[in-house]
Amino acid sequence: MxxxxxxxxxxxxxxxxxxxxxxxxxxxxxxxxxxxxxxxxxxxxxxxxNPIAQSLKKQSSKVIGVIVPEIKHNFFATVISGIEEIAYNAGYIIMVCQSNETLQREIVTTKALAANRVAGVLMAVSLETTTWEHIRALMKQGIPLIQFDRVIDELDTGKVVIDDFRASYQMTSHLIDRGYKRIGFLAGSEGITMNKLRFNGYRQALKNHGVPFYPELHINIGGCRGRNGRIGAEEYLKMDNPPDAILCINDPVAVGAFCRFREEGLRIPEDVALAGFSGSPESALIEPGLSSVAQPAFEMGKAAATLLLKQLHEKENFRPETITLETELLLRGSSYKEKK
Missing domain, CATH: 1.10.260 (434 Repressor (Amino-terminal Domain))
Structure with a gap:
């Protein structure tokens, strides 16, 4: 039966x-x-x-809502695994939604999770999220919220992040150390804290090492996918004086740029060096391998879920805290030509 x-x-x-x-x-x-x-x-x-039926009767649930920009992005898929491990062991199931990098879907999703009376929400905002009334509305309903990876500073919630400024500073310093002089920055979207911090780390490294910043080499591609990387590469290819190295907002963007440069017959890293963020598996698959900042995605998921459980447990006594996780540089062939 x-x-x-x-x-x-x-x-x-x-x-x-x-x-x-x-x-x-x-x-x-x-x-x-x-x-x-x-x-x-x-x-x-x-x-x-039936846990859902029971939770509706009890007015509280054993379901945790998770909102990510994209599930297919290896970084977020790994974060979700970390969240699930902690949640499952604490007797919760997770409901994963993707905003698909749009504010509209993020708003709809937040409302749906609130309507389903989830116990709490873990969230990485979309690239379009520059207003956050929908998130405030969720918090006003008393639903605990923890932000991770891409966060909105203005919201007083628990947060789990990496030190984006420092990681970007270190990777830019590595490029300078390898003898690159015209270093570009392929940015995702202006509104996001993560984007600002990575850009600021890049600027600071240039300044501290006495390497000039060329505004035309800072291109805002408006997204974090491979196709955005191709668009950025296209812009650089049109230049009379293109960059000799590029720091990309994440790995998919770097891989997109890599493929476009290759189509034009450019040699990597001899003609242009590339570096990304997240240390995704695909960064190791291209040849030469992509230099990247390895982000501890699984640990980030575990830390975010643990912080949410702490908030659920402590209720009114919970004081939002920010947990900053360590990163490391994965240095591979895409940035390793012999010094000039």
């Missing part, structure tokens, strides 16, 4: 569904004999309570 319901169980025992329900919940009105009978039958027929 398929999924056994409460009603099926009641029918088999010849008692009412409400009696079965009370027996399963150890209600004092129900005799021990009946409770024993119901428990044994539940075991025998493999009755599983």
């Amino acid at each position: 398929g999924h056994v319901t409460l009603k099926d169980l009641a029918k088999k025992l010849g008692i009412s569904a409400s009696t079965v329900s009370r027996a399963l919940h150890d209600h004092p009105d129900i005799s021990d004999k009946t409770k024993k009978l119901v428990m044994e039958a539940a075991d025998k027929y493999g009755y599983q309570p």
Whole structure:
């Protein structure tokens, strides 16, 4: 037989569904004999309570909503695995939604999760998210929220991030150290804190090492996907004096640029060096391999879920904190030509 319901169980025992329900919940009105009978039958027929139906009755759920820009992005897929490990062990299931990098979908998703009375929400904002009334509305309904990776500073929530400024500073310093002089920056979207921090780290490294910043080499491609990287590469290819190295906002963008440069017959890193962010598996698959900032995605997921559970546990006493995780540079062939 398929999924056994409460009603099926009641029918088999010849008692009412409400009696079965009370027996399963150890209600004092129900005799021990009946409770024993119901428990044994539940075991025998493999009755599983419906967690969603139960949570609607209790007005609180064991479901955690997770909103990510894209699931296919290896970084977010790995973060989700980290979240699930912690959530599952604490008796929660996760409901994953993707905003597809649009504000509109993020708004719809936030409302849907609130309507479904999730216990809490873990969120990395979309590239279009420059207004956040929808997130404030969620918080006003008393739904705990933790932000991770891409966060909005202005919102007073727990956050789990990497030190984007420092990581970008280190990677830019590496490019300078290898003898590159005209270093470009392929940016995702202006509004995002992560983008600003990575850009500022790049600028600071240039300044501290006495390498000029060329404004025309800072291109805002408006997205974080491979096709955006191709668009950026296209812009550089039109220049009379193109960059000799480029720091990209993330790995998909770097791989997109890499492929476009290759089509034009450019040699990497001899003609142009490339570096990305996230340390995704595809960064190691291209030849030469892509230099990248390895972000601890699995740990980020675990830390975000742990912080949310802490908030659920402490309720009103919870004080939002920001957890900053360590990164490391994965230095590969895309930035490693011999020094000039």
